[in-house]
Amino acid sequence: MDSRTAFCCALLLVALLPLSANTSSKLYIVYMGEKKHDDPSVVIASHHDILTSVLGSKDEALRSIVYSYKHGFSGFAVMLTKSQAEAFYLHDSHKLINMSECIWPESRSFDDNGYGPVPARWKGKCQTSHEFNATSCNKKVIGARWYSQGSSPALLKGNYKSPRDFNGHGTHVASTIAGGEVQGVSYGSLAMGVARGGAPRARLGIYKACWVGGCPDAAVLAAIGDAIYDGVDVMSLSIGSVGKEIPGTLHAVQRGTSVVFSGGNDGPVPQTVTNAEPWVTTVAASTIDRSFPTLISIGNKEKLVGQSLNYNAAMNNSGFQDLVHVLSPGSHHAPKQALPLTIKTTVEAGAMGLIFAQYTANNLDNLAGCKGFMPCALVDFEIAHRIYFYWEMTENPVVKVSPAVSIVGNGVLSPRIASFSSIGPSMLFPSILKPDITAPGVSILVASGSSYAFRSGTSMACPHVSAVTALLKSVHPDWSPAMIKSAIVTTAYVTDHFGMPIQAEGVPRKLADPFDFGGGHMNPDRAVDPGLVYDVDAREYNKTAASPTTSILTSHPSPCRTSRTLSCFSALLLMLGQRSNTSFSC
Known part of the structure; x- marks a missing residue:
């Protein structure tokens, strides 16, 4: 028996983009499930017939259709007005996420x-x-x-x-x-x-x-x-x-x-x-068995450990720098946008470095924004509190961030489920x-x-x-x-x-x-x-x-x-x- 058991027709929505020439039309998807014919031309013809019955004209159907889904399943994408869409029991909704893809073939x-x-x-x-x-x-x-x-x-x-x-x-x-x-x-x-x-x-x-x-x-x-x-x-x-x-x-x-x-x-x-x-x-x-610890030395001779991607020793050779601004480290997750925005602001302000506190210090992706400008380090809230209290208790607080090193193997506690997962x-x-x-x-x-x-x-x-x-x-x-x-x-x-x-x-x-x-x-x-x-x-x-x-x-x-909505x-x-x-x- 053919295991490709037919789906019942599922009409699902999706609707995204208005036509530039006709703002009352939007892009809809009619998802019909398993195709009933192996010949793609027959599947396409069935899509045209359905559209013609709704729009009243085959020419209008051909002008409105954007994609015919004819290989793995049956369905089509079409530009429709609201009243035309209602004939398919569809509704419109914006479903876009801000990502871009594909491949850099020269890699x-x-x-x-x-x-x-x-x-x-x-x-x-x-x-x-x-x-x-x-x-x-x-x-x-x-x-x-x-x-x-x-x-x-x-x-x-x-x-x-x-x-x-x-x-x-x-x-x-x-x-x-x-x-x-x-x-x-x-x-x-x-x-x-x-x-x-x-x-x-x-x-x-x-x-x-x-x-x-x-x-x-x-x-x-x-x-x-x-x-x-x-x-x-x-x-x-x-x-x-x-x-x-x-x-x-x-x-x-x-x-x-x-x-x-x-x-x-x-x-x-x-x-x-x-x-x-x-x-x-x-x-x-989950995390892997690799980390990039960096030594953070503060003026009271205390040495703390954070994580960083500082590989340029020249950026760290200027010795101790003044701590010019310290915020309370807080007690909860910062928004996902906080670190990249902070890096951008810090670079624009001409700072010599950045120490940023977050709940977990092993997600280092955003630190690439510091590359070539300044040493940046991530610390957990315990370390952040110690730096904060040093700032509060010292008249001229200073700090030095050393280059990071790579550590791989059993010395790193892993795997752990990532906080964002x-x-x-x-x-x-x-x-x-x-x-x-x-x-x-x-x-x-x-x-x-x-x-x-x-x-x-x-x-x-x-x-x-x-x-x-x-x-x-x-x-x-x-x-x-x-x-x-x-x-x-x-x-x-x-x-x-x-x-x-x-x-x-x-x-x-x-x-x-x-x-x-x-x-x-x-x-x-x-x-x-x-x-x-x-x-x-x-x-x-x-x-x-x-x-x-x-x-x-x-x-x-x-x-x-x-019937189900479609994911982008x-x-x-x-x-x-x-x-x-x-x-x-x-």
Whole structure:
């Protein structure tokens, strides 16, 4: 029996961009679930027929349609007025997040030396355009698409109108999954070593559905459909928004494609985990066994320790500097924007350095903003209080920040669940334990744009699991997505390097539990031979997709029980697994 059991028609909303010529029209998505014909032309014709019946004219239908989703599932994106949309039981809502993606193909991590021909089963293409030509793809990056139809000029302004990466996020994710081995990578002189992805011999297909101004839902769904058609083995999606899920991924899983999602960066608040569908692997973020301590000496001869990325000794050789301003360190989490804004203000003020207090001092990404200007250090609130009281009790307080050093190994307490990592249970699927697993996601140093940079987030943890998923698919090509997920989750560990229970860096710190890390921290070596794996008939997922919990998310009645809103995401990066030269290192 065909396992691709048909979905009932689900009409879902999404509506984003007004037409410049007709401000009463907006972009809507009509998601119809499983396609009823294998011939794409027949599916497209059915979309035209539906639109013609609503708009009254085939010419009007052809002018209004933006995308036809004809490969992995059926549906279309169309420009409609409010009254026309009501005929589809749709409602409008703005759903954009400010992220931009894709890939910087010149990065050394994507070199294709030693690769054989592109697999014959691959149906993808290399879509060329602005600063992205045919040579940007190779035997490593075997496909690249981008999606701008239906997007406003304002959304596209300042972006590369091509698959080229704009802000480094997509390149970082891609190189974490499948970056080739690059010697001598470091941040300045810190973290010197070899950079490589978790599945370094895998090939990459790139799908750019987002722009600096946001992620049109119509483009996102088009990217998913193309990826299914192209023949990817693993979808790695470092995206998400609380309370929104992506329905097209179920069609991918029903066709044997594993789907891995980031779990969100809205922790440590409960019920913030996103991308919680039972058929996908949802990933939390944890720390790694590496730190960058820096010595902070104050005028009373006390020596304190913080974390920094200060590698330029010349910036620290001027000796002790006056402490010119100290704020009370406070007792709660600063807003996420506090550190970058403080760095910007401090640089503009001409300060000689910055010491910033936050609850956890191991998320160093934003300190890159200090590079070349001044030494910056992060401290916890205990250290901050000591500096503050020194300031209060001293007439001419002074301080010196020394260059950082790299420490790797058992001397660093890890892993710990990152304070930003979203926590379960899911609001949409409360009966499903999420996240599924945790993986490294704090201060990960890999390719970012044309260079190498630290980044933190569940976006960085997700590709670690995607890489292991690809490796397992290579070793066990007969395993279903559910079996691969089972192997990863059931072989995870729940203790740190000292044999103690993993901690969660919440407020306050606590012992981590399954709502923090699912099955625990990923263990690639054990996942290869788990002893037992659990399978799920893909048709069983339809019961969850049609649950009352998800059907309440649309504001209008639908003739089917599978209505759900569509999530926006920053990019869709997919990987075609290599069937040989497998390595298990993450």
